[in-house]
Amino acid sequence: MPTIDVNIERCKGCERCIDACPQEILGMSQKLNNKGYKFAVMVDEPRCIGCSQCAIACPDVAIEVYVEGAHYQFFQY
Amino acid sequence: MPTIDVNIERCKGCERCIDACPQEILGMSQKLNNKGYKFAVMVDEPRCIGCSQCAIACPDVAIEVYVEGAHYQFFQY
Amino acid sequence: MKKIFASTKGLTDRPTHYCPGCTHGVIHRMVGESIEELGLRERTVGIAPVGCAVLAYEYFNCDMFEASHGRAPAVATGAKRSRPDLILFTYQGDGDLASIGMGEIIHAANRGEKITVIFVNNAVYGMTGGQMAPTTMPGQYTTTSPFGRDTAEVGYPVRMTEVITQLTTPAFVARVSTHTTREIVRAKAVIKEAFRYQAEGRCFTFVEVLSTCPTNWGLSPREAVKWVEKEMVPYYPLGITKRPEDFTEEWKDGGH
Amino acid sequence: MKKIFASTKGLTDRPTHYCPGCTHGVIHRMVGESIEELGLRERTVGIAPVGCAVLAYEYFNCDMFEASHGRAPAVATGAKRSRPDLILFTYQGDGDLASIGMGEIIHAANRGEKITVIFVNNAVYGMTGGQMAPTTMPGQYTTTSPFGRDTAEVGYPVRMTEVITQLTTPAFVARVSTHTTREIVRAKAVIKEAFRYQAEGRCFTFVEVLSTCPTNWGLSPREAVKWVEKEMVPYYPLGITKRPEDFTEEWKDGGH
Amino acid sequence: MTKVLMKGNEAIGEAAIRAGCLHFFGYPITPQSEVPEYLAKRMPEVGGTFVQAESEVAASNMIYGSAGVGIKVLTTSSSPGISLMAEGLSYIAACELPVVLVNIMRSGPGLGGILPAQGDYLQATKGTGHGDFQLIVLAPSSVQEAVDLVVLAFELAEKYLNPVMVIGDGMIGQMMEPVEFPPEGQGKPLDPGDWALTGCKGRKKRIINSLYLDPIECNDINLKLKAKYDLIAKKEKRWETYNCDKPYDLLICSFGMMSRICKTAIDDLAEQGIQVGLFRPITVNPFPYEACRKAMDKAKRVLVLEMNMGQMLEDIKLAGEGSKEIDFFGTAGGVVLSPDESLLKMRKSLRKIPKATKAKPKKKPAKKTKAAKKRKSR
Amino acid sequence: MTKVLMKGNEAIGEAAIRAGCLHFFGYPITPQSEVPEYLAKRMPEVGGTFVQAESEVAASNMIYGSAGVGIKVLTTSSSPGISLMAEGLSYIAACELPVVLVNIMRSGPGLGGILPAQGDYLQATKGTGHGDFQLIVLAPSSVQEAVDLVVLAFELAEKYLNPVMVIGDGMIGQMMEPVEFPPEGQGKPLDPGDWALTGCKGRKKRIINSLYLDPIECNDINLKLKAKYDLIAKKEKRWETYNCDKPYDLLICSFGMMSRICKTAIDDLAEQGIQVGLFRPITVNPFPYEACRKAMDKAKRVLVLEMNMGQMLEDIKLAGEGSKEIDFFGTAGGVVLSPDESLLKMRKSLRKIPKATKAKPKKKPAKKTKAAKKRKSR
Amino acid sequence: MAGTEVLMAGFGGQGMLLSGKLLAYAAMKKGMEVSWLPSYGPEMRGGTANVTVCISPKQVGSPYISRPSALLVMNQPSLEKFGPRVKKGGLIVINTSLVPVKANRDDCTVVYVAAAEIAQEAGTARAANLVMLGAYVGWAGIVDPDTTIQMIEKEFARKAKFIPANVSAFKLGFEAGVKAKEGAKA
Amino acid sequence: MAGTEVLMAGFGGQGMLLSGKLLAYAAMKKGMEVSWLPSYGPEMRGGTANVTVCISPKQVGSPYISRPSALLVMNQPSLEKFGPRVKKGGLIVINTSLVPVKANRDDCTVVYVAAAEIAQEAGTARAANLVMLGAYVGWAGIVDPDTTIQMIEKEFARKAKFIPANVSAFKLGFEAGVKAKEGAKA
C-alpha cells in the first residue's frame, strides 16, 4: 500500500501538500511542532495512491513517499 | 549663385564633403592648415547647386552654404 | 516498501529558514535533484546571492560561494573561466539579478558564459522586508510602493527572460513556475535540461522561476500560489524561449 | 546671399578634438540643432560620458554635466526627477552605455525616465585606444581582441536598440546612422523627434547612432564609412523600433 | 514642540524633510531600509520625490544629478552600499556638490552581518574613494542627535558645497527614542548659486565637471579643495566632553552609540567614587584633534573603545602624539559591549595607571546634579 | 638573464605570468590599459585566460570567483576603477582570498585626469572599503621594482590569504626601463589548500562566505583577521633608506616614483656637500613605523614629499609621534615635481633648521661610490 | 528613581515589539526618558524577536541592556536565553500558554500568565502580547494603565474593531500583574 | 659621465616615441641605464606627443626631466614649449620641413634638418623621425650608430620592406649630425 511519511519537524504547515493531493487525504494537525507550526497529517491512508504530488509540492522536503509495487504516476518527476 | 565657405582652420581633411558632393566639385588643398591638415577646397564653384550635402556630411561644422534665390534640395534637413 | 520520493543528496539535511509556503524551498530541491541526478554534484560550485536565499550555501550539498549583491554572474564567470571543468550555477532573486545585478547578468549572458542561472522571481525584495523590485507587478503594494506600483512613475516590470532571449549569444532561456505541482514538474525538467547543456559545454543557460513570497505579499501560502497564477503568469509567460538548435530529442519536452 | 547652412547655436564655437572623419562631430551637430530648433536649448541640461565625447560639455551650448563612466542615465534620472521642467539628454558611447553602464541604461529606460539618450555606437572603445566593446563586430581586431572578436569566447555584439525595445516602458527607440548624407538627414529627424517627445513630457527616448572610429579601426575616414555600411548596418538594422502610439502625423516619417 | 517616539531611521527621513530636503534616491539595505520606506510614504505628502535606485552605484550618481541641478538631496545606505558609492562620492566631492548621505553601519567586512558596528570609520574619514577629497562626517549618539546632525549636515553641505555623511550604527537606525523636530516648512530650498545647472536662459552656460586634463588646472582644483578642507577643519569641529570637569586619571575616547554605553559605565564608576572622563568627537572628520589633546592632557592614560578593530584609534594617536599610553578595546560583528563590560575595560586601564589617584569616595554624589552637569558640548 | 626594455604596464603583465598567474580579469582605463592589452595577446601564448570584464565592479567579483576556485589571479585598474572595487575587495578580504591588484594611479578626485598621481594612498592603506579589513599594499619606484613587487605580491597573497595591491603612478605604468624577469615556467599554481572550491568529490563541501549573522561568530572572524594583520605587520614590513649612513639634518619621506625624483635631488645636494636622508616605505601597508621613526630620530626635521595633498603624511606623523617638526609639500593633478623643484623644497626645510650643521663640503664625493653605497633596502 | 529596563521576547509575529512600543509611549507620556531597541534581522519566520525598553528619569545611557530588570517571554527559547540575565529582585513574566517550563530563578518575582487563553477570553488569542504587557504594568506600576490603554486605542485606531479585545486583554493582564505584586508583598 | 636627457616632441603619429625607444635600446645595449617616459593622453589626433629618454651610467634617478640636455622637435608648438627649457650648452634639433622658425637660443647648438625632405630622399617622408634621431646620434655620439641601425632593423622586422628607407633616413640624419658637431667644434 502506498503511503507517505511527513517529517513533522521540517513541516511548516503551508498546506501546499493538502491542495496537491488528488485524493484529498491530507489534513493539518491540531498540535504544534517545536517551531510552533501545525503540520501535515495523513487522514485517510488507505486511499493514498503513491502519486507523490504532495511531496513534489512541499517546499520543505518534509514528505517521503513509499510504495509497494504499482503506483499511480501523474508526471514523471 | 550658390556657393560654400570652408572654414579651413576647422577642417580636418576627412574628405567626407568630397564624397558627399553630387557635383563632384570639391577637392583637397595641397597646403596644410595650422593643425597640420590638408583642407577642403572648392574646385568648380559655378557648378555648385547649393544642395548642402557637403555641409551635412561634415563632422566638423566647417562648411557654410550660401544661395541666392532657388537652389537644389535633396532632403529637408 | 520502496521509497519513491525522498530528499536528494543534492541538498544538505539542514532545514531551511524560509517562511512557510515560500517556494524558494521547492526551487532548491529541483536544483539539488538536477545536479545529483546528472552526476554533477561533486564538481558543482553554486553561488548564493544576497537575498532570502543568502543561506543557500548551507542548503546545497556542493561547494558554494556567497556572492555580493547582484554580482553572482561575475563570480561565476571568474570561477568558470578559471576552472572550465567545474559546473557553475548562480541562484539569484529578482532584486539581486534584475535590479542591482542587471549589468552582470546581461554581460555574462552575452559573453555566453557556460554557467546555469536560476533566477527566482517573487516580485519583491523578500530579505529586506518587502520593497519594490523591478519585477513587482503593476499596482502591487510594497513597502517602497506604498500606494501600489505606479507604472507611470516607475515603469512596467522587467521581463528578464525576454531580455536575455533578445541577446544573440545565450542559447537556453526559459521561464517556469512553482504554483502547481504540474508546473513544478515542468520546472524541474527545464532546470535539469539547463544543467545538462552546461555539462555538455554548450552554452549559457538561464531559467527564471516564478516563486512566492507569502510573507511580504501579505498572503497565506495558498493565496500566494493563486496570486502567481492569476497575476504573474499572464505577465510572465511560461515556456522555453530559446534552445540550442541541435538539442537531442530526449530533452525536447523537458520530460513532460 | 542667404546663408542656408551654418553651425547652430546649439553648439559652442569651439572646434572639437575629434579625429578627422570621426562622426562624433556630426552627431554633436544634430543634437545641437535639435535642441536649438525646438527652442529647448535654454532649458536643456546635457550629460557628457566618459569616452571620446568626454569633452562634449565644452561643445554643446547648454548647461552640461560630466558624468562618471557609464552612469549618465542615473545622473539624468537624478536631475530630471528633481527638475522635471528641464530637458535632459545623455550622450554616451558604447563602452560607456553598453558595457559598464548597462544596468543604469536599462533601469532608466525601464522606469521610463523622461530623458533622451543619444547612444553612439562605434564598435570600439575610442578614448582609451581601441579596446573591444560589447558592440565590437565578430572578427573585428581591437587591442583587447588582438586575434579578432571570437564569438565563441566572448559572444556576439549586443544590440542595445533591440534590448531596450524589448522592455515594455520605453516608447521611442530607434537606430540611425551617419555613414551617408541621406542617413545623416534621417538621423537628424529621429533625434529631433526624440527631443520633441521629451519636451511633450511623453516618454523615455533612445536613439542609437552608428558612428565611425577611423583611428582605432585603422581606416581612413572614407573607408570607415564604408565599413559602417558593409559591416555594421547588416548587424545593426536601422529604423524606428518603437514610437508612442499617438504620435502626431507630422512626425510620422521623422521628416524624411 | 512636542516629542514623538520614533525609530531612528524614520526620524532621519523626517529630519531631512524638515531641513527642506524633498528629494531622496536610495536603495534598500538592512538596517536602514526604514528610511526609504518612510520616505516612500512621506515624500508624496510633502510634494517631494522618492526614487528607488536600481543600486547604490546608481543612487550615488542620482544624487550627483539632483544636487547638480540645485536641489537638496539625501541618500542613505549601510556599509556595503556605501562602498559602492566610492566612485560617485569622489565625483561629487570633486564637483563640490552639496549632498547629504547617511550610513547606518552594519558589521563587516564583506557581507558581514546586519548588526550594529562602527567599522566604516576609516572609510568615511580617510579613504572614501580615489583622489584627494574629504567628506564632512558627523557621528550622532542618539536619535535626537541624529535628527539634529542631519539638519546640520544640510547646512554644512550647502555652506561648503561639500558632501556630508552622517554615520550611525544599526542601533541608531533601529531604536525608538523621543525626538523633537524643527517645525515643518522651515527648510529652505538650496540656493542654486552660480553653479547649479538650471538651464542657461539669460546667462552663460554652466558646466559641472571633474575632468582636468591640464595638470596645473587639476592641481589648482586640488589646492582649492584642500584650502576648503582646512577651513572646515578650522571652523566646524564639534565634540562633547563628559565628566571632564572633575580631575580624572583615565580618559575614554569613544564615538556614536558606543559613547553612550561608556557614559553609563562612567556614571556607575562615579557612583563608586572613580572619576573617568569621556571625549566624544561629533565631527569625526574634521576630527577635533586639539580638543581631544586637551582632554588627554588632563589624563594619565587613555582608553579608546570602539565597535571596530581600532579605527578612530589612529586619530586619537594623532591627537596624542605619543604623549599618553593608549589602550584600545574593540568589538566587531555586532557584538555590543554592555555598560558593565565597558566598565570592566575601564577598570583594567585604571589598574595600569601607576599610583592612580584612588581617592576614596567622600560622599556618593547625588545623581541628579551629576546628570545635569556632566555634559559639555559644542 | 638578459634585460629587456619594457613599458611598466607590460612588464607588470609579464611579471604576473612569470609568477604563475595565468588568469586576468580587468577593464581598460588610462594609464593602465597596456596591461590588459598586453595580456590579451600574451595569455593565449601561455595557455592562460584573459577576460575583459564589463566593469571594474564585475572585475572585482570575477577575481573573487577565480581565486575562490583556487586560481592565481590578477586585475589591474586605475583610481576611479579601484573605487568601484571597494565592495568587492571587502568581500575578498573577508573571505581571505589571495588576489593581486595593481592600481596605476592617476590624478583625481572624480574623473580627474590621466596623469601620474599618488592620491589613492589613504584609500589603499586605510579605507579601501567597509568593515575592518586591510590590504597589503606595495609601492614600487621603478619598472624593475614593479616586476619584483608583483612577484612578491603573489607570494604574500598566497602566504597570508589576503588581497595584495601594488600601487604605482602613471609614470610607472607608462615608462620603459630595462627589466629582468624571473625565468618562465617557474611560477607555481596556487595551492588550493583546504578552502578552495574545487568540487566536493571525496571531501566535505566547502563554503566561501562572509556572512555571519551571529555576532560572536562575526566578531571572531574580525579578531582572526586582525591577528593576521598584526602578524603581517610584524613580518612583512619593507623599506629603503637612501643616503642615511651619513649624518643628516633633514629626512625626506617619500614613496613610489616621487622618491626617485627625491634621490636625484639628494644626490645634487650631496654634490653641494649637504647630506639629506631619504626614507621610502616599500610596504605602505603595513607601514614600517619603527624603521621610519629610527630614520626620523637621526634628523632634526622631516620633509614629506608626495604627489597628493598629504596622505602618507598621516603615517609619518604616527611614526614621529610629535617628536619632529614635519614639513609637507604635495602636488596633485599630474603635476610632477622636478628634481630641481624638489631640491628647492628641501632647501626650504633645511633653512628652517636652527643652526643646521652646514658642514662645508670637504671634497666632492665621487659619484660612483655614492651611487653604490647610498642605497640600503630590505 | 533608577532606570528600568524591560526585555520582551517571543517569536516574530507575536507582537512583543508592539507591546514594547506601547510601554515606551506610556512612559514618555508620563515625562520619562525612554528608548526602545528591537532585535532586528532578516525577515524570517520562526525566528525570535525581542525588544528592550529602557525607562529613566534622565537620558537613557545605553539602550542596549545586558541585565534587564524585567523580562516578558512568549516562548521557551527566549526564557532559556534571557531568563538567567534578569537582575536580582527583578520580574519575569512567562506566557504559560506556550512555555511549559518554570523559570529557574528564586531571586526574582516570576509571574505565570496563560496569556493566550486569557486573550482568547478577551476576544482574540492574538492579543496575548497585551496580556503580557498588562501583567508587567500591573506589577511594576511604572506607567499609568489608563495612558497605556489610550495608547492601545491610538495604535489600533485604523483597525478599530480590534480595540475592545486588545484593551480587555491588557486589563486582564493588568489584574494578574497587580495580584502577583500583592502576592509578592504578602 | 653625467646623465644625458633627450626630449623628443612632435605631433602624435610622427614617430618620436619610436625614435626615443630606439635610442633607449641602443644605449641599453651599450650597457647604460635608461628610461623612456612618454607623454600620454587620450587618443586624439592633432595633439602633441613627446618622450623623454634618460641615459646614465648609474640608475636613472628621475625619469621626469624639466631641463633636458637635448631636444628634438618635429613641430612649432613643441619648439615653443620646450625650446627654452634645454640646458645651457645643450642641443636642439629642428625639423625645418615643418618648423618655419628659428630657435632663440645662442647658448645651445641648434641643428636645422629638413627631415621630411631628407626622409623623402631616403625613400619615405614618414621616416623623418629617424632623420632626427640620426642627427642626434651623430651629434651626441652617445650610442653606436651601428647598434642603432640594428635596432631599427629589429623594430621593422615584421615590415621588412620599410627597413632600407628607414635605415638610410637614419644614416642621412647621422651625417647631418656629425657635420653639425664638427661645425660646432670648428
Ligand SMILES: Cc1ncc(C[n+]2csc(CCOP(=O)(O)OP(=O)(O)O)c2C)c(N)n1
Ligand atoms: C550592496 C548591497 N545593497 C543592498 C543590500 C541589501 N539587500 C539584501 S537582500 C536585498 C534584496 C533581496 O531581494 P531579492 O534579490 O529579490 O531576493 P529575495 O529575498 O526576494 O529572495 C537587498 C536589497 C545588500 N546586502 N548589499
Ligand SMILES: Cc1ncc(C[n+]2csc(CCOP(=O)(O)OP(=O)(O)O)c2C)c(N)n1
Ligand atoms: C570607472 C572607469 N573605468 C574606466 C575608465 C576608462 N575609460 C575611459 S573612456 C572608456 C571607454 C570609452 O569607450 P566608449 O564609451 O565606446 O566611447 P568612445 O570613446 O568610443 O566614444 C574607458 C574604458 C574610466 N574613466 N572610468
Ligand code: SF4
Ligand atoms: S502520494 Fe499522492 S495520494 Fe498519497 S498523500 Fe501524497 S498526493 Fe495524496
Ligand code: SF4
Ligand atoms: S507542503 Fe510540506 S511544509 Fe507544507 S504543510 Fe505539507 S508537509 Fe508541511
Ligand code: SF4
Ligand atoms: S552645396 Fe552641394 S553642390 Fe555645392 S559644394 Fe556642397 S555638396 Fe557640392
Ligand code: SF4
Ligand atoms: S567634411 Fe569637413 S572636415 Fe572633412 S574635409 Fe570636408 S570640410 Fe574638411
Ligand code: SF4
Ligand atoms: S520573506 Fe518571502 S522570499 Fe523570503 S523566505 Fe519569506 S516568503 Fe520566502
Ligand code: SF4
Ligand atoms: S578615437 Fe575614434 S571615436 Fe575617438 S575621436 Fe578619434 S575617431 Fe573619434
Ligand SMILES: [Mg+2]
Ligand atoms: Mg525577490
Ligand SMILES: [Mg+2]
Ligand atoms: Mg565607442
